[in-house]
Amino acid sequence: MAVTKIESRKNASAVADMPAKTDKTYEGLTRQQLVEIYRLMYLSRRLDDREKVLKNQQKIFFQISGAGHEALTVAAAVNLKPGYDWFYPYYRDRTLCLALGVTPYEQLLQGVGAADDPASGGRQMPSHWGHKKLNIVTQSSPTGTQFLQAVGCAEAGRYFSNHPDAAAKHDGDYREFKDVKFQGDEVVYCSAGDGTTSEGEFWEAMNSSCNLKLPVLFLIEDNGYAISVPVEVQTAGGNISKLVSNFPNLLLEECDGTDVVASFAACKRAVDYIRAGKGPALVHGHVIRPYSHSLSDDERLYRPDSEREKDAKRDPVTRLQMFLVRENILDEAGINKLEKDVDHEVEAAADQALKATFPSTDSIYRHVYSEDLDPRKMASEAQPQGADRTMADLINACLKDEMRRDERIVVFGEDVADCSREEYLKEQKLKGKGGVFKLTSGLQMEFGGERVFNSPLAEANIVGRAVGMATRGLKPVVEIQFFDYIWPAYHQIRNEFSVIRWRSNGNFSCPAVVRVAIGGYLTGGAVYHSQCGESLFTHIPGLRVCFPSNALDANGLLRTAIRCDDPVMFLEHKRLYRETFGRAPYPGPDYMIPFGKARTMKEGKDLTVITYGATVPRALQAAQKIEREQNVSVELIDLRTLNPYDWEAIATSVRKTSRVMVAHEDTLSWGYGAEIAARIADELFEDLDAPVKRVAATDTFVAYQPILEDVILPQAEDLFKAMESLARF
Ligand SMILES: Cc1ncc(C[n+]2csc(CCOP(=O)(O)OP(=O)(O)O)c2C)c(N)n1
Ligand SMILES: [Mg+2]
Numbered sequence: 144m145a146v147t148k149i150e151s152r153k154n155a156s157a158v159a160d161m162p163a164k165t166d167k168t169y170e171g172l173t174r175q176q177l178v179e180i181y182r183l184m185y186l187s188r189r190l191d192d193r194e195k196v197l198k199n200q201q202k203i204f205f206q207i208s209g210a211g212h213e214a215l216t217v218a219a220a221v222n223l224k225p226g227y228d229w230f231y232p233y234y235r236d237r238t239l240c241l242a243l244g245v246t247p248y249e250q251l252l253q254g255v256g257a258a259d260d261p262a263s264g265g266r267q268m269p270s271h272w273g274h275k276k277l278n279i280v281t282q283s284s285p286t287g288t289q290f291l292q293a294v295g296c297a298e299a300g301r302y303f304s305n306h307p308d309a310a311a312k313h314d315g316d317y318r319e320f321k322d323v324k325f326q327g328d329e330v331v332y333c334s335a336g337d338g339t340t341s342e343g344e345f346w347e348a349m350n351s352s353c354n355l356k357l358p359v360l361f362l363i364e365d366n367g368y369a370i371s372v373p374v375e376v377q378t379a380g381g382n383i384s385k386l387v388s389n390f391p392n393l394l395l396e397e398c399d400g401t402d403v404v405a406s407f408a409a410c411k412r413a414v415d416y417i418r419a420g421k422g423p424a425l426v427h428g429h430v431i432r433p434y435s436h437s438l439s440d441d442e443r444l445y446r447p448d449s450e451r452e453k454d455a456k457r458d459p460v461t462r463l464q465m466f467l468v469r470e471n472i473l474d475e476a477g478i479n480k481l482e483k484d485v486d487h488e489v490e491a492a493a494d495q496a497l498k499a500t501f502p503s504t505d506s507i508y509r510h511v512y513s514e515d516l517d518p519r520k521m522a523s524e525a526q527p528q529g530a531d532r533t534m535a536d537l538i539n540a541c542l543k544d545e546m547r548r549d550e551r552i553v554v555f556g557e558d559v560a561d562c563s564r565e566e567y568l569k570e571q572k573l574k575g576k577g578g579v580f581k582l583t584s585g586l587q588m589e590f591g592g593e594r595v596f597n598s599p600l601a602e603a604n605i606v607g608r609a610v611g612m613a614t615r616g617l618k619p620v621v622e623i624q625f626f627d628y629i630w631p632a633y634h635q636i637r638n639e640f641s642v643i644r645w646r647s648n649g650n651f652s653c654p655a656v657v658r659v660a661i662g663g664y665l666t667g668g669a670v671y672h673s674q675c676g677e678s679l680f681t682h683i684p685g686l687r688v689c690f691p692s693n694a695l696d697a698n699g700l701l702r703t704a705i706r707c708d709d710p711v712m713f714l715e716h717k718r719l720y721r722e723t724f725g726r727a728p729y730p731g732p733d734y735m736i737p738f739g740k741a742r743t744m745k746e747g748k749d750l751t752v753i754t755y756g757a758t759v760p761r762a763l764q765a766a767q768k769i770e771r772e773q774n775v776s777v778e779l780i781d782l783r784t785l786n787p788y789d790w791e792a793i794a795t796s797v798r799k800t801s802r803v804m805v806a807h808e809d810t811l812s813w814g815y816g817a818e819i820a821a822r823i824a825d826e827l828f829e830d831l832d833a834p835v836k837r838v839a840a841t842d843t844f845v846a847y848q849p850i851l852e853d854v855i856l857p858q859a860e861d862l863f864k865a866m867e868s869l870a871r872f
Contacts, residue, residue, distance in 0.1 A: 164184055167470075170408040174472045180221065180242075180403055181473075182481055184213035187238035188460050189489045190247055191434065194254050194269065197412050198438050202497060203254035205268045206438040209237030211431035212364050213225035214459035215400030215744065217242050218407040219332060219362050219426070220416040221241035221496035225277040227326055229296050229615075231289040235364055237778040238445070239334075243277050251496035258502040263524035264648030265502045273647050278324075280614060281647035285638050286335065286369075287342030290361075291604055292639065293333035294348050295619075296610020297357040300325050302553065302617060305593065310616070316706035317654050318551065320515040323616035329419045332363040338369020341377045343631070345605045347798040349425075356422040360413055363425060364400060366432035371445040384427045392422030400428025403466075407500040501746040510649040511684050513708035518687060518738040519787060521703045525695065525730035532665045532729060534691070535720040537698035538582050538658075542620065544707045544732040546590050547702045549618060552705065553594050554586055556622030556658075558603050560597045561587040564639060579624055580660055580720055602632035604656060608638050613653035613710075620705060623720050626661035627671045633679075640710045641685035655711075661690075662716040662757050662808060663856055671846035673856075675756075675840070678818070680712045681786045687711040687738055692759035693725025696783050699736030716757045724760040743796075747778035750802035750869050753793055753819060755782040758806045758838075759824065765862035775870045785815060793819065797827050802869050804836035806862055811839035840867045 169177065191208035198206040209216065212235040219240035223230075234241055237250065249261050256265035262273035262281065273281035279318040280296070282289070303310050303325035310323035339345065340363060350361045363383055367374050375381035384397040394416040396409035406428055413424035435442040442451070467473040472483070532540070546552045561575025561584065562568045567573060568588060577584025598605045602623060609619035625631045628824045629636075634655070642651040663673030680688045691697040697715065704711040719725065744759065745766055748782035752762050759781045766777035778796050782788050797803045803823060805816035820835040841855050 147798060162229075169310055169404045172404060172407055173412065174470070176221070177403070177463070177467060177472055179482070180217050181467055182485060183217050183238055183241050184460050185482055186247065186485045186488065187213050187241055189485055189649045190237060190250055190626045193493050194251070195434075195438060197254060197493065203269065203417060204256065206254070207209070207234050207268075207270045207436070208434040209235045209270070210434045211366060211454075211459065212400070213238040214235070214463065215362070215364055215406045215428035215430050216334070218403055219334070219410045221362070221407065223330060223332055228278065228330045228332060229300070230277070230279040230644065231293040231296070231331065232272050232279065233289065233336065233339075234282070235336065236272060236334055237270060240272050240274070243274075243279065245272070245274055245277065245279070245297060248495055249274075251492050253387065255496050255499055256501065257496065257499035259499060260720065261650070263646055266648060267646045275649060275650040277381055280496070281476070281643055282652045283642070283646065285634065286339040287344045288607065288635060288639050289333055289335065290342075290348035291351075291607025291635070292611035292614065293331045293359050294352050294357060295608035296615055297331040297352065297359050298355065298608065299612045299615035300329050300331070300358070302593070302612075303615075306550055313549070316549070317618065317708040318549070320513070320708055321616045321652070321654070322644040328353050328420070329358065329415045330414055331357075331359045332362065333359055334364060336369060337365035337367065337374050337383060338372060338377050338565060340383050341592065344603050344607060346674050347599070347601050349387060349390055349393070351604060351608070352423040353392045356392045356420070358417045358420070359423040360417055361408075361423065361425040363427045364430050365427060366430045368432060368436070368437045368442075368857035370440060371442070388397075389426055392423070396424065396426045398426065398428050400430035401457045401462055403459065403463050433458060433600045439699055470677035482769040510644045512727060513644070513654070514649065516535045516708040518703050518707035518709060519740070520618055520737060521735050522737040523733050523735045524736045525699070527728040527730055529728050531726035532694060533721045534694040534697045534715070535580065535582055537727065537729060538693040538701055538715065540729055541698045541701045542583065542586060543589065546586065546594065546700060548732070549705070551616065551618045552620055553612065553617055554583055554600045554620050554622070555596050557598060557600055558626045559583040559586070560592065560595055561621050563592075563597050565592050578622065580717060582658070582715070584620065597755060602628055603635055606632035606635040606640060609657070610635060610643070610653045611654045613655035614643065614651055618655065618705060620656040620658065623657060623659045625672055626659050626676060627674045629659060636680070636686070636712070637683055638672055641683045652708065653710060654708045656701070656713050657711070658713045658715060660717045661714045662718055663845045663852065664718045664757055666849050667847060668845065668851065670844045673845035673852070675807070677714055677785055677809060678813065678815045680813060683773050685710065686786060688714065689738070689783070690714040690716070690756045691783060692716070692719065692756055692781050693727065695725070695727035695730060696736060696742065698730055699734045700738070700783060702733070703735045703738060707738075714756070716758050722760070726786075736783065738784045738809070739789050740783065741789035741792035742781045742783055743792070744779040744781050745777065746774040747800065749800055750804070750866060751778045751780060751796040751800045752806055752862070753780045753782065753806055754806040754807060755785065758808050758862070760861050761859040762806055765866055768859075768863055769866050769870070773867070773870070775866065777866060788819075790822070793823065794827060797823060801830055801832040802872070803831070804838060804865055805871055806838040806844070806857060806865075808840055808856055810842050811837060812842050814839055833869055836865055836869050838862055
C-alpha cells in the first residue's frame with residue numbers, strides 16, 4: 144500500500160525508530176503511520192506560522208496557509224504516489240505537498256522568491272505548488288482553472304496507455320524535448336475549495352470526467368468560506384455533495400476533513416475506485432480555516448467569535464494530537480520530542496532559505512517561449528504537386544499529413560468529428576460532418592474516434608483539456624468553431640496556455656495548437672460570426688499567433704505550428720477558406736514556413752502596405768489599381784505571423800519607400816496596426832516622408848445588413864483611397 148512509502152521518505156526519520164506498541168490499525172493506518180502523519184501536519188502548521196512571521200518581517204511578500212486543511216490533504220497524499228500519479232493541487236495543499244516529498248526548505252524558497260524555488264524560480268506566489276520530479280503540475284492563481292487541465296491530464300495518461308508508441312522521442316520537432324511518462328493506472332489528483340466549485344469549469348470537468356470515466360480524484364476542501372462569502376451563498380442548499388450526487392460513474396465520499404482516519408478511509412475508497420478504472424471520484428471534506436483567508440484578510444470582520452470558537456474545537460492538528468495520546472500511540476514526552484524536532488527543522492529550513500540566491504534580473508525573458516526549438520528557424524521547401532487547391536483543402540491535408548507522422552496528435556472541438564456515432568460511419572451510408580467548415584473532414588474516418596472526436600459545446604472545456612493533455616506530451620490540435628465564441632476559453636488562453644512555461648520557470652509546457660475560424664466579409668455573418676480580434680492574442684506574451692492569407696501559407700504555417708514547441712493560436716479566415724485567391728498546389732508532407740517571415744506579395748517603390756489575412760487580397764486589388772491608374776508603385780507585405788512578426792521586412796521596405804500604412808480587418812483603435820505604427824514612428828522616424836497611416840474596420844461591431852457590413856469593414860476602395868492620400872502627402 145502506498146501509505147507505507149511515507150515512512151521511508153527523508154522526513155520520516157524522526158519517528159522511524161519508534162517501536163509499534165500494538166498491531167492495532169485505524170482504517171488500515173498503522174500507529175507508526177499516524178505518528179508520521181501527525182509529524183507532517185504539525186510541520187505544515189509550523190511552516191505556516193513561520194511564514195507569517197517572515198511576512199510580518201517583510202522577508203517574504205505573501206502568505207496563504209494550509210491551516211485547518213492538514214488532515215484532509217495528508218490523507219489524500221498518503222493514498223497517492225508522487226512521481227507516478229499527477230497532481231493539480233491548490234494553495235491550501237501544503238501538507239499534501241510535504242507528504243509527497245516537497246521539502247520545507249523548498250516551500251520556503253517560494254516565499255523568498257528564490258532562484259532555486261522548484262515551483263517557479265521566484266515567478267509565482269508561495270503556496271502555488273509545482274514540482275516536476277513529483278508530477279506536481281505548476282499552479283496558477285485563478286480559482287478553478289486546474290479542473291479541466293486535470294481532465295486533459297487524465298485523458299493523456301489513458302491515451303499513452305493505449306498508444307505506447309506515441310510516447311517515443313522523435314528528432315526534429317517538439318517531441319525531442321517533451322518526455323512522456325505514463326503508468327496505466329495513474330490517478331490525477333485535483334483539489335479546490337468549496338467556493339471554487341461555483342466556477343463553470345468545475346461543472347464542465349465533472350461532466351467530461353464522468354462521461355469519459357476518467358481517473359480523476361476531485362478533492363473539495365470545504366472550509367465553509369470563499370474569503371468572506373459563506374458556502375450557502377455559493378452553493379444551492381449549501382452542500383456540494385448533494386449537487387453532484389447524480390453524476391454517473393462518480394464515486395462520492397463526504398467526510399469530516401479534520402479527522403485524519405475518516406479522511407484517509409474516504410480517500411482510500413476513492414483512489415481504489417479510480418485505480419480500478421471505474422471512473423472519477425469526488426471527496427468532499429469538511430475542514431476549517433483558522434488563519435483567515437490569507438494574511439491580507441481578517442475574518443473577524445465577517446465571522447463572530449462564536450463561529451470561530453466552534454471551528455477551533457475541530458482543529459485537525461490538535462485533534463490528531465489528542466487521538467495519539469488517547470490511543471497510547473505517543474505520550475506527552477513523545478509529542479514534545481516530535482514537535483521540538485520539527486521546530487528545529489523549520490528553523491533550519493528558514494535560515495537556509497533566507498540565504499538563498501535571488502533570480503537574476505536578466506532572466507525575465509527566459510521561458511516565455513521554448514528555449515529548445517525556435518519556430519523562426521523551422522523551414523523546409525515546398526514540393527508542389529497537382530492542381531491548385533483551396534486553403535480549406537490544404538489545411539485539411541496538413542492535418543492528415545501530421546497525424547500520420549505523429550501519433551501524439553489528437554483533434555477535438557465542436558463538430559470536428561465525422562460522426563460521433565461511429566456505427567453509422569461503419570455502415571458507410573453517410574459522408575460525415577468533419578467541422579462546420581469541413582476543415583477536419585475525413586480525419587476521424589482515417590484516424591479513429593480516439594484521435595478525432597467531438598467535445599461538449601463548451602469552449603473552456605476544449606482549451607482547458609488541451610492544456611492538460613499538452614502538459615503531458617500529447618499534441619492537441621483543437622478547433623474553436625468561431626472566434627466570436629472563444630471567450631469562455633480566453634481565461635484558459637490568457638492565464639494558462641500562454642504562461643505555463645514561464646510561470647513554472649521552464650519545468651512545464653503545453654505546446655498545443657488552437658485553430659480558430661475568424662473574420663467577416665461573409666454577407667450576413669453579422670455581429671457574432673464576423674469578428675476579428677487578433678491583438679487580443681498578440682498582446683499575450685508566450686503565444687505564437689498565425690494569420691495566413693492563402694492556401695500555401697496556411698499549409699506551411701500550420702505544419703510549423705504543430706511541430707513547434709510553443710502554444711500557437713492559428714487564426715483561419717473563414718472567408719478565405721474557399722476563395723479563388725491564393726489557391727495553390729499541395730506542397731508535400733513536409734512543407735514548413737518559419738514563423739516571423741513576411742511574404743512580399745508585390746514589390747514596389749512608392750509606398751508600403753503592411754497587412755495580413757483577408758485584407759491581403761483587398762490590398763492587392765487596390766495596389767494593382769493605383770499602379771494602373773496613377774502609376775503609384777506599392778510594396779505589399781503580408782506578415783503571415785503576427786507574433787513573432789517580421790520587423791526586418793517592415794523596416795527594409797519602409798526605408799525603401801518612406802511611406803507606409805498598416806491595414807487590417809479588425810477595428811481601428813487599439814488594434815494590431817497601432818503597435819506596428821508606433822514602432823515605425825519610434826524606430827524609423829527619419830526614414831519617413833509621411834505620417835504612418837492605418838486602415839481598419841470602424842470602431843463598431845459588424846452588422847448583418849450587407850450595405851452596413853460594407854462600410855464597416857475595410858474594402859479595396861478604402862485601401863485605394865488611403866494609398867492615394869499617402870502617395871500624395
Ligand atoms: C477566478 C478567480 N476569481 C477570484 C479570485 C480571488 N480569490 C482567491 S481565493 C478566493 C476564494 C476561494 O475560496 P474557496 O474556493 O472556498 O477556497 P478557500 O480559500 O476557502 O480554501 C477568491 C475569491 C481568484 N483567485 N480567481
Ligand atoms: Mg473555502
